[in-house]
Each structure stands twice: as C-alpha cells, then as structure tokens.
Amino acid sequence: MDFNEASKKSIQIVENLKLALKGKDEVCALSTAALLSGGHLLIEDVPGVGKTTLAHGIALSIDASFKRIQFTSDLLPSDVIGVTIYNQKKGEFEFRHGPIFSNVVLADEINRATPKTQSALLEAMNEKQVSVENLTYELPSPFFIVATQNPLEFAGTFPLPESQLDRFSMRLKIGYPTSEVEKEILSSASTSKASPLKAVVSGDDIAKMQEAISTVHVEEDLSNLIVEIIEATRHHDEISIGASPRGSIYLYRSAQALALIRERDFLTPDDILDVAIPVLSHRISSTLSAQTGRGQNEEVLRDILTKTKIPV
Amino acid sequence: MSFNWYIRTVTIALVSVGFMATLLIEEVGWGFKAGCLFATVITGYLFVKRPPKFSHLLWNIIAVIIFAVFISDYILLSKDLIASGSKFLMVLVALKLLDVNTRRDFLLLFTIIIFEVLAAAASTVSPLFFAVLCLFIITSIWAMMIFNLKRDHEEWSKQSSSEVTLPKSLFGAPFIAVTGGITIASVLITFILFMIIPRMSVGFFNIKSLDTIKTTAFSDTVKLGELGTIKLDPTIVMRIELPESSELVRKKRPLHMKGATLDTYDGINWKRTLFKREKVTRTRMSVFEHLGRKNRDAIRQDIMLEPVNSTVLFALPDWNRIEGGFIRLFNDRGDAIRVPTVPYRKTKYSVWSTPDGIIEDTLNEQDMMAYLALPEKTELIMALAKEVTTNMTEDIDKARAIEAHLKGNYGYSLTTKKGEGETPLNDFLFYTKQGYCEQYATAMAIMLRTIDIPSRLVTGYLEGQWNPFGDYYVVRQQDAHSWVEAYIKDLGWVTFDPTANSGLINAFSYSKLTMYMDTLIWRWNRHIINYSFEDQVSGTKGIESRISALIKTIKSFSSDIKTNSKKRGNLLLIVLLIPITAVMVIFYINRSKKRKHPDKTPLFYLKMLAVIKKDNGMERLDHETPRAFAERTGIMEVTELTDIFEKIRYGNKGLEYKSDTIPGLMEKLLINKAKPA
Numbered sequence: 007m008d009f010n011e012a013s014k015k016s017i018q019i020v021e022n023l024k025l026a027l028k029g030k031d032e033v034c035a036l037s038t039a040a041l042l043s044g045g046h047l048l049i050e051d052v053p054g055v056g057k058t059t060l061a062h063g064i065a066l067s068i069d070a071s072f073k074r075i076q077f078t079s080d081l082l083p084s085d086v087i088g089v090t091i092y093n094q095k096k097g098e099f100e101f102r103h104g105p106i107f108s109n110v111v112l113a114d115e116i117n118r119a120t121p122k123t124q125s126a127l128l129e130a131m132n133e134k135q136v137s138v139e140n141l142t143y144e145l146p147s148p149f150f151i152v153a154t155q156n157p158l159e160f161a162g163t164f165p166l167p168e169s170q171l172d173r174f175s176m177r178l179k180i181g182y183p184t185s186e187v188e189k190e191i192l193s194s195a196s197t198s199k200a201s202p203l204k205a206v207v208s209g210d211d212i213a214k215m216q217e218a219i220s221t222v223h224v225e226e227d228l229s230n231l232i233v234e235i236i237e238a239t240r241h242h243d244e245i246s247i248g249a250s251p252r253g254s255i256y257l258y259r260s261a262q263a264l265a266l267i268r269e270r271d272f273l274t275p276d277d278i279l280d281v282a283i284p285v286l287s288h289r290i291s292s293t294l295s296a297q298t299g300r301g302q303n304e305e306v307l308r309d310i311l312t313k314t315k316i317p318v
Numbered sequence: 319m320s321f322n323w324y325i326r327t328v329t330i331a332l333v334s335v336g337f338m339a340t341l342l343i344e345e346v347g348w349g350f351k352a353g354c355l356f357a358t359v360i361t362g363y364l365f366v367k368r369p370p371k372f373s374h375l376l377w378n379i380i381a382v383i384i385f386a387v388f389i390s391d392y393i394l395l396s397k398d399l400i401a402s403g404s405k406f407l408m409v410l411v412a413l414k415l416l417d418v419n420t421r422r423d424f425l426l427l428f429t430i431i432i433f434e435v436l437a438a439a440a441s442t443v444s445p446l447f448f449a450v451l452c453l454f455i456i457t458s459i460w461a462m463m464i465f466n467l468k469r470d471h472e473e474w475s476k477q478s479s480s481e482v483t484l485p486k487s488l489f490g491a492p493f494i495a496v497t498g499g500i501t502i503a504s505v506l507i508t509f510i511l512f513m514i515i516p517r518m519s520v521g522f523f524n525i526k527s528l529d530t531i532k533t534t535a536f537s538d539t540v541k542l543g544e545l546g547t548i549k550l551d552p553t554i555v556m557r558i559e560l561p562e563s564s565e566l567v568r569k570k571r572p573l574h575m576k577g578a579t580l581d582t583y584d585g586i587n588w589k590r591t592l593f594k595r596e597k598v599t600r601t602r603m604s605v606f607e608h609l610g611r612k613n614r615d616a617i618r619q620d621i622m623l624e625p626v627n628s629t630v631l632f633a634l635p636d637w638n639r640i641e642g643g644f645i646r647l648f649n650d651r652g653d654a655i656r657v658p659t660v661p662y663r664k665t666k667y668s669v670w671s672t673p674d675g676i677i678e679d680t681l682n683e684q685d686m687m688a689y690l691a692l693p694e695k696t697e698l699i700m701a702l703a704k705e706v707t708t709n710m711t712e713d714i715d716k717a718r719a720i721e722a723h724l725k726g727n728y729g730y731s732l733t734t735k736k737g738e739g740e741t742p743l744n745d746f747l748f749y750t751k752q753g754y755c756e757q758y759a760t761a762m763a764i765m766l767r768t769i770d771i772p773s774r775l776v777t778g779y780l781e782g783q784w785n786p787f788g789d790y791y792v793v794r795q796q797d798a799h800s801w802v803e804a805y806i807k808d809l810g811w812v813t814f815d816p817t818a819n820s821g822l823i824n825a826f827s828y829s830k831l832t833m834y835m836d837t838l839i840w841r842w843n844r845h846i847i848n849y850s851f852e853d854q855v856s857g858t859k860g861i862e863s864r865i866s867a868l869i870k871t872i873k874s875f876s877s878d879i880k881t882n883s884k885k886r887g888n889l890l891l892i893v894l895l896i897p898i899t900a901v902m903v904i905f906y907i908n909r910s911k912k913r914k915h916p917d918k919t920p921l922f923y924l925k926m927l928a929v930i931k932k933d934n935g936m937e938r939l940d941h942e943t944p945r946a947f948a949e950r951t952g953i954m955e956v957t958e959l960t961d962i963f964e965k966i967r968y969g970n971k972g973l974e975y976k977s978d979t980i981p982g983l984m985e986k987l988l989i990n991k992a993k994p995a
Contacts, residue, residue, distance in 0.1 A: 225969075272964075275944070315940045
C-alpha cells in the first residue's frame with residue numbers, strides 16, 4: 007500500500023470515529039494514530055464521557071474480528087485467554103480460545119480486574135502471542151487492544167502496574183464536550199439511537215497501513231527532538247521515573263502515524279508535540295502524583311515541552 | 319534588487335574610497351582635487367543613471383592623451399612621480415566611469431583605485447589613511463563577493479537569460495558587520511600574533527642586510543686621507559634616538575659618536591697598537607656596565623647601526639652602560655666598545671654616556687709611551703706647538719689653544735694638494751693649510767704629543783641630520799669624522815675637535831619626502847624587523863609594572879575608602895556597574911547565540927521572521943513550532959510560507975527545493991506590512 011492510499015484510509019477511519027464521538031476531532035485522530043502505530047490504546051476518563059463509545063467505534067471501523075471483555079473484579083485470566091478442557095469424544099485435552107483471540111479487543115474498565123487477570127494481558131499485548139501450558143498460540147494480526155479505565159480515585163479499582171501501562175502506545179483523555187456539542191448530542195440522542203458505524207478498512211489494510219507509516223520521512227533534527235524530550239523526562243526534577251526507550255519508539259511511530267493522517271509524507275515538530283503528552287504521560291512517575299493526583303504528569307510534560315527548543 | 323544594482327553600488331563605494339585616498343595625497347593641490355571631485359560626481363551620476371554609450375576606441379584615445387599629459391607633467395613640471403601619478407589616476411577614474419560595461423572594465427577601475435590607495439600610502443603620514451585602508455579592504459571584499467556571486471549565477475543559469483532578483487538586505491547591517499568585523503579582527507589578530515610569536519634571531523627579512531657597508535675607516539690601520547673618500551657617500555650608517563634627552567642636549571651639537579681610537583702615527587698611517595682589551599661586565603641579561611664609572615647625568619642613545627665592516631659600537635665618549643642583545647662586549651684600551659665579531663646585520667643597542675663628566679683613567683707606562691710616540695721629522699711641528707702655547711702652564715689650556723689655532727687658521731677642503739712639505743702633515747700645517755678632519759685631527763694629536771700631552775686619534779661620526787618626522791638623527795657615511803682625545807691630568811680623556819666649522823656642516827640637504835621615507839624605513843626596521851626577544855621581554859615587563867602599579871592604586875584606594883565616604887560611593891557604583899556590564903554581555907552573547915542558525919534553515923523563512931518581528935512585533939518562541947507561530951500571527955502569507963518552509967526544512971526536499979511562490983508571498987508580506995487577515 008502506498009503512502010497516499012494509506013493516508014486516505016486513515017482519514018476515513020478518523021471521519022468514521024468523528025461520527026461516533028462528536029466534537030472530539032483530536033481524540034479521534036490520536037486514537038487512529040495509536041492504532042496505526044502498532045501499539046494499544048488506553049482511554050482513561052470519568053464514566054460517561056464516551057470511552058466505550060470511542061473504543062467501540064474503533065472496533066466497528068475495522069472489518070475484522072472484535073471481542074469485548076468487561077473487566078470485573080472476579081474475572082479470571084482464563085476468561086480472557088481461554089481454557090484447556092478435556093474433550094471426551096476425542097479423548098484429549100483441547101484449548102478453547104478466549105476472547106483475546108480477535109483483531110480488536112475492547113477491554114472495558116480494565117482496572118476493575120485483579121492484577122492477576124490484568125497481567126494475563128501482558129504477553130499478549132507485547133509479543134502478540136499467548137502461552138498456555140507450555141504451548142504458544144499466535145494472536146491474529148492486526149491485534150489491537152482498546153482498554154478503558156476510570157481514574158484511580160474511584161473506588162473498587164486496581165491500578166495497572168507500570169509494566170503494563172508502558173505497553174500502551176497512548177493514554178487518551180476524552181474530556182467533557184463543549185456546550186454546543188453537548189446540545190447536538192442531546193438532540194441526536196432524543197431522536198434516534200446512534201447510527202451504527204460501517205467498517206471502512208479491513209484488518210489487512212490496518213497491517214499495511216502500519217507498514218506505510220514507516221515511509222514518513224523524519225528529519226534528523228526531529229529525531230533529535232524526540233530524544234531530547236525523552237531525555238528531559240529522565241532528568242526532570244519532578245519526575246522519579248522517566249520515559250523508557252519503548253516510550254521513544256512509540257513517540258516516533260505515533261508522530262509518523264499522525265503525519266500520515268495529516269496527509270504529510272514527512273514529520274513536523276507539531277506531530278511530535280501533539281502526540282507527546284498522550285504517549286508519555288502514563289510512562290512517567292511524577293514525584294508529586296501521589297499527593298496531587300495524576301493530572302500532575304501532564305503538567306510536568308507540558309513544562310518540559312515549553313522548555314524544549316524546536317529546530318527551525 | 320538585481321545584480322547590476324549591487325555592482326553599481328559597490329563600484330560607487332569603491333570609487334568613493336579611492337577618492338578619499340587621493341584626498342590624503344599631499345602633493346596634489348586642493349584645487350585639482352575639487353575639480354576631480356566635480357568631474358567624478360558628474361561621471362558617477364551618468365554611470366548610475368544609465369551607462370552611456372561611449373566608444374571604447376574613443377576612451378582608449380583619451381586615456382593615451384591623458385597619459386601623455388601626465389608623462390610631460392612628470393618630466394617637465396612636477397618631477398614628482400607621486401604628484402603627477404596621482405593626478406593621472408584621479409582623472410582616469412573620473413573618465414573610466416563613463417566606460418564601465420564589461421567585467422574587464424570593472425577590473426581596470428578596481429586596479430586604478432588600488433593604485434590610488436598605494437599613492438596615498440606613499441604620500442601621507444595621516445592616521446586617517448588607516449581608516450581609508452580599512453574601508454578599501456571592506457569595499458573590495460564586497461566587490462569580490464558580488465562579482466563571485468554574479469559569475470556563479472551566470473554559470474549556473476547559462477540557459478536562462480532572466481535576471482535574478484536579490485534581496486535588498488544583502489548589504490544590510492549583518493553583512494556590513496560581518497565583513498567589517500572580519501577585516502578588523504584579522505588586522506588585530508595579525509598584530510597580536512606579530513607581538514606574541516617568539517623571535518628567531520635571523521629571519522627572512524635579514525637576508526637583505528647581509529651586505530655590510532665597506533669602510534676601512536674603523537679598522538686598526540687608517541691611512542691619512544682614507545676618510546676623505548667617504549665624505550661624499552650618502553649611505554646611511556646609523557640612526558640615533560636620544561629618548562631621554564631634552565631639547566638642550568640635542569642642540570648641543572656637534573655630537574661626537576666615537577668609534578675606534580688609534581694610538582700610533584708613523585707619518586702616513588694611524589695604527590692601533592694597544593690591543594689589550596677588557597671584557598665588559600654583564601650585570602643582567604643584555605645589560606653591560608662599566609663598573610668603575612658613575613651613571614649620573616648620562617645621556618641615553620638608542621642606536622640602530624647598519625652593518626658596518628667593523629667591530630666597533632659607536633657611542634658618545636665616556637660610556638658607562640650598554641643594553642643590547644650581545645653575548646660578550648669588550649672595552650679596548652682606547653675606550654671603544656667592541657663586539658667579538660663583525661656583525662652582519664643591523665645592530666640595535668642603547669648606550670649611556672657622560673661626555674662632559676670627569677672620568678679618571680689611569681694610564682700605565684706602556685699606554686703613556688704609545689700616546690706620546692712621535693713620527694719622524696716633527697721638529698717644525700714641535701716649534702709650532704710651543705709657539706701656540708707660549709706662557710701657558712695648564713695642559714687643558716694648551717690643548718684648547720692648539721684646537722683654536724687649527725680651527726682658526728686652516729681651511730677645510732676635501733681635495734688635498736701635494737705641497738712641498740716633507741711629510742703629509744707638514745704639507746698641511748705649513749704649505750697647503752687646507753685639509754679635512756683627519757688632517758686637522760692628526761695635526762692636533764701630534765702637536766699635543768710634541769709638548770708631552772698624551773693624545774690619540776678618534777674616528778667616528780657626527781650626528782648627521784635631524785629627522786623631525788621620527789625624532790632621530792640620520793647618520794650617513796658622509797658624516798664620518800675624526801677628532802682628538804687628549805689625556806689631561808685630573809680630567810681624564812677630553813675630546814677636542816680642531817676641524818674648521820665649515821667642515822662640520824653637511825654638504826647635502828635632503829628633501830622632506832626623503833626624510834619621511836627614511837622614517838618609514840627606520841620604523842619598519844626598528845619596530846618590525848628588529849622587534850626582538852628583548853623587546854618582547856621589555857614589553858611584558860612594562861605590562862607587569864603597569865599591573866603592579868594598578869594593584870598599588872587599588873590598594874591605596876581601598877585604604878582610602880575606609881575613611882572617605884565619597885570614594886565609598888564611587889566604589890559602590892563600580893561594584894554595581896560590574897554585574898550590570900556582565901549581565902549585558904551575557905545577554906548579548908545569548909542573543910547572538912539565538913541568532914545563530916544552522917544552514918538548514920531556508921533564508922526566506924528567516925527573512926519572513928524578521929519582517930514579522932519588525933512589522934508586527936511578533937517573535938517565534940523557542941518552543942513554538944513554525945506552524946503554531948503561523949497560527950498565532952494569523953497572517954495568511956505566513957501560513958503559506960510556513961507550508962513551504964516545512965517541506966524544505968522537515969521534508970526530504972532539501973534546500974534545493976525551489977518554490978516559485980516564495981518571492982510573490984514575500985512581496986505580499988512586505989506590501990501588506992504583514993497585517994493579520
């Protein structure tokens with residue numbers, strides 16, 4: 007798939023998402039970028055702002071297998087991955103594929119599950135494979151997890167471990183809609199149910215688009231800019247743990263994906279700055295976050311970005 | 319702006335600088351200068367307006383005619399190459415402006431202007447010349463840049479005949495600052511390097527001065543009459559500065575720069591027979607002192623001696639201290655300073671002498687014998703001496719009487735005739751009664767000896783000519799002289815010069831120009847070629863002593879502060895000023911750092927930023943992306959230019975990527991004064 011075709015398809019996805027999530031163009035573009043960067047997406051916000059709607063929208067936009075797992079505190083790893091059962095007819099043990107064996111998996115309210123179940127996702131998210139009882143099962147390609155979660159201060163949640171958070175390409179916040187958009191939402195909600203989305207790309211397309219973003223040209227100074235930002239998170243006074251190399255890879259790939267969505271075959275500093283906060287905010291540990299809440303990470307990152315010189 | 323506009327501008331600038339240089343030429347009258355200015359302004363105006371069609375042949379003919387006029391002016395009227403040459407050049411520039419079309423014409427004009435600057439360099443002493451020279455260097459750098467750009471451009475676009483427009487700001491403040499800065503910095507660096515780089519004792523420059531001035535007048539044997547032949551030789555032998563002396567000392571002429579002394583006269587030749595010499599004590603590096611003599615009221619002489627074929631160092635008599643880059647020095651029995659070997663290069667040294675002081679040297683028996691030895695056939699001479707000194711008891715009076723007798727009764731002549739006397743000396747004293755310094759001196763020395771006063775012949779130089787441009791004496795071969803030293807009890811060796819006054823006056827006079835040129839040569843030799851390790855050391859010492867003086871003042875100042883409230887206020891002011899200056903310097907450095915940009919940034923974008931800053935007062939912040947800045951300005955052209963900029967800067971197009979829309983957009987931006995849409 008050449009660049010122009012990939013770019014067109016990516017725009018179709020974004021347009022499709024905009025139908026589901028009104029007034030949140032940037033979020034739609036960013037979540038598409040997350041999809042194309044080859045990582046996974048974590049949507050974090052208070053209940054009712056459209057997390058599941060967005061996740062569902064992404065899933066529906068792709069003509070591929072889709073499973074939704076509602077995470078609860080009593081969900082077991084086998085409920086996600088699958089179980090081995092004894093087939094009496096054949097007289098042997100047989101693996102029953104769990105819901106994770108799909109192209110798109112919606113992990114709803116992921117932080118409601120116990121750490122045990124959450125960590126069952128670990129291997130799947132990074133290696134795109136699942137190991138059960140000495141046997142390894144390949145996951146289908148493309149494989150994309152969209153997880154949603156409520157912010158930590160809500161009761162009955164288990165915070166995701168850092169290792170797992172790091173495996174998400176982006177953590178997005180949706181935020182409340184503007185009053186105009188809210189009115190629009192009300193009117194459409196009263197008249198009819200949200201029109202079901204149509205799939206605009208196939209699973210194969212997604213895999214090809216993921217390859218196509220590699221063709222986006224990144225000027226040397228801009229790679230340096232990425233490194234500079236990552237380095238800054240590691241040396242900032244208010245950050246105890248900085249971003250990992252995986253973070254810089256995702257920053258690079260996500261920025262390329264955003265450039266593709268913006269129909270540009272080269273990166274600009276804007277692409278990097280626009281993805282920096284969603285890509286990095288869940289990868290760093292602010293020294294103050296324990297006291298003042300998670301919003302602190304974004305603040306620190308914004309501070310870093312205003313201190314970074316843009317190469318012109 | 320087109321190339322032609324720039325070429326015209328730079329040409330006018332060069333012509334102006336050339337004219338400024340000619341203003342400094344003293345040989346050309348102000349009337350002529352004014353006339354030429356008028357003519358140049360008119361032709362310059364024609365040149366700027368539109369180059370008029372002017373036949374090349376006609377120009378050549380006129381140039382030849384002017385050249386002929388110049389030649390005849392030089393031969394018949396002014397006889398001064400600089401005067402008529404610079405007039406010729408000035409007229410030529412005014413005329414050439416009418417015929418500047420091709421590259422060669424510019425080159426010719428450029429060459430004429432170089433010659434104008436050279437003529438000014440040869441003529442003027444004014445420090446303004448340095449400014450003109452700097453201007454000339456800067457403008458010629460511009461000219462070369464413009465011509466190179468033009469040539470490159472022509473080669474690059476041989477097919478397209480369209481003229482390229484250049485930004486008007488090519489000659490803006492940064493351009494001028496950079497070229498001017500580079501010029502001044504390179505001059506300064508050259509100067510500093512020159513002062514700092516360690517000296518080798520023999521450099522390239524010295525090869526030329528390996529030739530020594532041939533003279534036998536200072537060897538150990540001098541034939542009577544030898545000095546006469548060099549009395550017409552204008553070769554410069556040395557230059558003398560009297561740096562610590564008042565006008566009074568300088569006026570007390572003649573100065574007798576003593577060279578060798580000769581003790582024995584055999585009737586024809588003077589010889590040196592007392593060869594014993596003493597090593598002069600070196601008290602410090604390059605400082606030699608005669609420890610037996612007092613250094614009070616000494617006259618300091620700074621001497622730059624050309625290589626003379628002799629080991630003698632010239633100085634006023636009765637020296638007591640010498641400074642110079644010597645390893646060893648000797649003092650011979652005749653109290654002449656000698657170096658171990660004949661120097662083959664210019665020698666620079668300083669001597670302190672007290673010629674009027676009383677220096678008691680004791681003579682041993684051997685010396686006494688030599689200084690009283692008489693040649694044959696001196697009976698007549700003795701009679702004359704006794705006659706002159708009748709009724710006198712003191713040696714000093716006798717000697718003065720003999721000096722006065724010779725001075726008063728004998729004529730000065732460079733050509734000596736053979737008389738009827740038995741010896742050359744008798745010829746002079748009793749028959750021809752005409753001679754030159756050597757004969758006078760010999761006569762006096764022998765007359766003194768006949769009446770038992772020890773005496774010796776001294777050869778050396780008179781002070782020569784005063785050069786008011788450089789404040790020094792120029793001593794030439796023709797200033798060679800000989801005189802007498804007599805040993806007077808209680809006074810030591812006393813100098814007598816019996817030569818008639820007419821013999822002391824120089825036969826030649828030199829023009830001011832010659833003197834000025836000599837000043838230049840001397841300065842070059844003194845400060846550049848002979849800039850030695852000693853000078854470096856003394857320069858460093860000077861800095862050191864100034865620093866220690868400064869520290870002293872600071873110390874005394876700080877002790878004053880405790881008592882004086884006004885000074886305390888001053889100190890407070892200084893203490894406040896220092897950090898403010900430091901902050902300003904840091905701020906400036908940061909600013910200039912900010913301005914630095916890698917070559918990756920396309921020029922038009924920088925220019926766009928400058929325009930917006932100037933017109934709208936908006937500046938891109940360091941952390942602001944170009945896109946964000948474009949949106950902040952809200953100017954459509956800026957957004958469009960940013961699109962192109964991003965393609966060039968961040969895309970893989972590179973700097974070669976050309977967009978036809980850039981000039982148009984820039985023009986719009988300038989016309990609309992960058993008003994937000």
